[in-house]
Amino acid sequence: xxQEIEGLKEILSxxxxxxxxxxxxxxxxxxxxxxxxxxxxxxxxVKVGKKSHKRYKDGKVIAEYSPGNLRESINTxxxxxxxxxxxxxxxIKKGKFDASNLTLADGYYAHMVEFGHLxxxxxxxxxxxxxxxxxxxxxxxxxxxxxxxxxxxxKVVKDWIKKNTxxx
Numbered sequence: 326x327x328q329e330i331e332g333l334k335e336i337l338s339x340x341x342x343x344x345x346x347x348x349x350x351x352x353x354x355x356x357x358x359x360x361x362x363x364x365x366x367x368x369x370x371v372k373v374g375k376k377s378h379k380r381y382k383d384g385k386v387i388a389e390y391s392p393g394n395l396r397e398s399i400n401t402x403x404x405x406x407x408x409x410x411x412x413x414x415x416x417i418k419k420g421k422f423d424a425s426n427l428t429l430a431d432g433y434y435a436h437m438v439e440f441g442h443l444x445x446x447x448x449x450x451x452x453x454x455x456x457x458x459x460x461x462x463x464x465x466x467x468x469x470x471x472x473x474x475x476x477x478x479x480k481v482v483k484d485w486i487k488k489n490t491x492x493x
Contacts (some may be wrong), residue, residue: 330467330470330471331467332471333471333474336471336474336475336478349408349409351481352408352409353403353408353409353411355474355477355478355481356409356410356411356474357401357403357411358473358477359470359473359474359477360401360411360413360470361401362466362469362470362473363413363462363463363466363470364399364400364401364413366461366462366465366466367399367413367414367458367459367462368396368399369462370457370458370461370462371395371396371399371438371456371458372438372456372458373392373393373395373396374392375392376392377389377390377391377392378390380433380434388431390431390434394431394432395415395432395434395435395438398415398416398417398431398432398435399413399414399415399416399432399435400413400414400415400416401413402414402416413459413462414432414435414459415431415432415433415435416431416432417431417432417433418431418433435459437453438455438456438458439455439456439457439458439459439460440455440457441453441454441455441456
């Protein structure tokens, strides 16, 4: 569920047109700094339960999640192949299951909270209502993030001009 902010592509293309010193590293830094607004909003919106819950595989407990686990798993992430992108969302643990560590900081179930899901029970299936947190965080803050990115780009450009201007 990748979302984009209208007008952001134009801002980033202008930044790409600047000298190499203002390239990928600066662009990624600006995006990561501005993404904190989304991350903090999503963390505020996600509800925290009162008791821990377990994850099962083949009838065995493979993980136990403490209250607040989903909130803590929401972070900003960058990936090598996406040079001009920052992703905000729950981190999901990868790799083999480790029986010695049943407590994971893992947001694997974020989509179930965001969109709702069905639970099997003694009396059949029961629908658990959606409790959106990522989409509202995005929708409520995209204008603020766009302003923040523009302000940061402007500052970087002004600093670069100041540094590279020959004084008389």
